[in-house]
Amino acid sequence: LTEEGERKVGPKVSSCVLDIDIYKNCPRVIEHKQKANTEGWIGTEMEVLVSGNWTTYKSRVVQYLQQLAVITPYARLEMTYNNRSDEKKGMNLRFERRSEQMPAQAKEVKHHPSSVNNLLIGQLLERTKNRTLLKFLTGDLSGISPSVGKKLIERLGNAFDEDMGPDELDDKQITRLVQLLRSTDDLFKNPDGGCLSPLGEYNLNLGIQKVVEPDVIATARDKPGAYDGHPFIVEAAVSLGGKDAKEGITVVRFANRIPLLFEGGADVATRVANSKIKWSSYKIDHKKDRIGVFVSIVSTKVPFKGTGKEYIGDDITEIQLSVKRALQSCCQQLRAHLAKRNALRDVKERKSRLLKYIPDVSRSLFGVLEGMRKRRLEEEEGRGRDASPRKRSNGTMNPAKRSKLSNGEMSSIMNDLSKGRITENTIKENLTEAVEAHTNTAGVGDNEDEARRNSKSNKDDDERRPLYLVPIYDEPKDLHHIIQHPLFDFFPMNVNS
Numbered sequence: 001l002t003e004e005g006e007r008k009v010g011p012k013v014s015s016c017v018l019d020i021d022i023y024k025n026c027p028r029v030i031e032h033k034q035k036a037n038t039e040g041w042i043g044t045e046m047e048v049l050v051s052g053n054w055t056t057y058k059s060r061v062v063q064y065l066q067q068l069a070v071i072t073p074y075a076r077l078e079m080t081y082n083n084r085s086d087e088k089k090g091m092n093l094r095f096e097r098r099s100e101q102m103p104a105q106a107k108e109v110k111h112h113p114s115s116v117n118n119l120l121i122g123q124l125l126e127r128t129k130n131r132t133l134l135k136f137l138t139g140d141l142s143g144i145s146p147s148v149g150k151k152l153i154e155r156l157g158n159a160f161d162e163d164m165g166p167d168e169l170d171d172k173q174i175t176r177l178v179q180l181l182r183s184t185d186d187l188f189k190n191p192d193g194g195c196l197s198p199l200g201e202y203n204l205n206l207g208i209q210k211v212v213e214p215d216v217i218a219t220a221r222d223k224p225g226a227y228d229g230h231p232f233i234v235e236a237a238v239s240l241g242g243k244d245a246k247e248g249i250t251v252v253r254f255a256n257r258i259p260l261l262f263e264g265g266a267d268v269a270t271r272v273a274n275s276k277i278k279w280s281s282y283k284i285d286h287k288k289d290r291i292g293v294f295v296s297i298v299s300t301k302v303p304f305k306g307t308g309k310e311y312i313g314d315d316i317t318e319i320q321l322s323v324k325r326a327l328q329s330c331c332q333q334l335r336a337h338l339a340k341r342n343a344l345r346d347v348k349e350r351k352s353r354l355l356k357y358i359p360d361v362s363r364s365l366f367g368v369l370e371g372m373r374k375r376r377l378e379e380e381e382g383r384g385r386d387a388s389p390r391k392r393s394n395g396t397m398n399p400a401k402r403s404k405l406s407n408g409e410m411s412s413i414m415n416d417l418s419k420g421r422i423t424e425n426t427i428k429e430n431l432t433e434a435v436e437a438h439t440n441t442a443g444v445g446d447n448e449d450e451a452r453r454n455s456k457s458n459k460d461d462d463e464r465r466p467l468y469l470v471p472i473y474d475e476p477k478d479l480h481h482i483i484q485h486p487l488f489d490f491f492p493m494n495v496n497s
Contacts, residue, residue: 115229193224
């Protein structure tokens with residue numbers, strides 16, 4: 001990028017063919033060529049050739065690419081499978097880039113004193129350029145000031161001295177030093193999470209929307225934590241609905257932005273989501289709702305269990321609590337939306353029940369009114385029936401059963417009945433209108449989209465677009481149009497996503 005933030009096309013394009021030396025765990029360069037950049041190429045394209053049983057692991061490969069598209073929305077992924085024996089069995093899978101925002105670049109830091117072991121301290125002692133033990137502690141490890149270093153050397157005992165050379169330490173002294181560093185908690189600060197490179201809530205949201213297409217989604221990032229001197233950051237998202245989503249809880253896990261597919265039942269994210277979160281408190285039915293739980297953990301040392309590195313155990317209390325806090329934060333964001341959704345659903349159910357009984361109620365009301373009209377006609381013709389002995393003895397009717405309509409109103413109703421202006425159909429239409437008006441009034445404020453439709457035209461709805469706030473790590477050059485606030489400065493910028 002240039003100083004003005006524009007992309008600069010390089011003069012040459014490099015093409016490399018690499019292999020992996022599984023014994024030394026390092027790349028092996030097979031071919032490296034350069035050619036002139038005549039097409040204005042910008043970016044990086046990577047192709048991977050893997051051999052295996054496609055019939056058996058097809059679903060896993062597709063699942064891996066889908067989850068990889070979630071955690072890398074800034075990349076375009078494409079996979080092509082060609083079946084030479086049957087062309088119909090071929091497939092092409094493609095995920096377009098959704099975000100232009102790259103995660104912050106990781107920073108190199110020194111080892112935290114609580115994270116070292118004998119092998120690491122031995123390697124540091126061999127490579128150090130410091131001449132004394134005190135300078136080694138303050139210069140090659142993080143979080144140790146000269147005063148803290150002196151206190152550590154005092155606690156080591158008489159066999160250690162500030163001015164002794166790092167190469168003078170034997171195996172027993174290294175072991176003693178490691179034990180003291182790992183057991184000392186009162187002198188060291190927690191490691192800084194600035195050395196990590198999490199995806200970010202913005203990208204996580206876009207990635208899930210791109211692949212899952214949920215009805216609603218909430219994201220959260222917990223504060224940086226540490227275990228055994230290793231910093232970690234937990235990011236989480238909870239979604240509801242989406243294409244191909246299943247009822248219940250579906251957990252998707254990432255470690256250092258790499259999807260984890262196997263042994264999910266023992267993972268800390270799965271166990272927290274299934275047993276530590278009380279979903280009913282957030283208006284979520286964990287058995288019927290289609291819930292997607294996404295947990296991404298980044299750390300300088302991910303505490304995998306087993307040699308396969310397929311899951312993260314729940315025995316690290318700090319990570320378990322961080323995952324729980326992140327998921328609870330997501331659920332709290334969803335609760336307000338779900339309360340509105342449930343209120344609208346109750347209004348619809350109440351409306352459905354009322355509309356169901358309108359035909360029977362209309363028929364019954366019309367029958368009652370028609371009977372009243374006929375009795376009035378009989379009374380006017382002198383053929384009215386005598387009142388019951390109880391009513392004759394009391395002289396008055398029960399106030400609760402007495403008509404609340406005046407004689408004029410009653411006469412108007414009887415007149416409309418006689419002229420056919422009040423029929424069973426008119427009663428049904430009026431009751432339907434009353435139910436519609438009542439349910440619409442009850443639903444005001446219960447559903448945000450409904451309120452928008454009632455207050456704005458369809459044209460406004462078509463032009464409405466979601467707004468995302470993109471974090472920027474470098475101060476922009478153009479400082480004109482700044483919106484200043486006591487809590488933040490807002491720099492408007494154009495982002496194509």
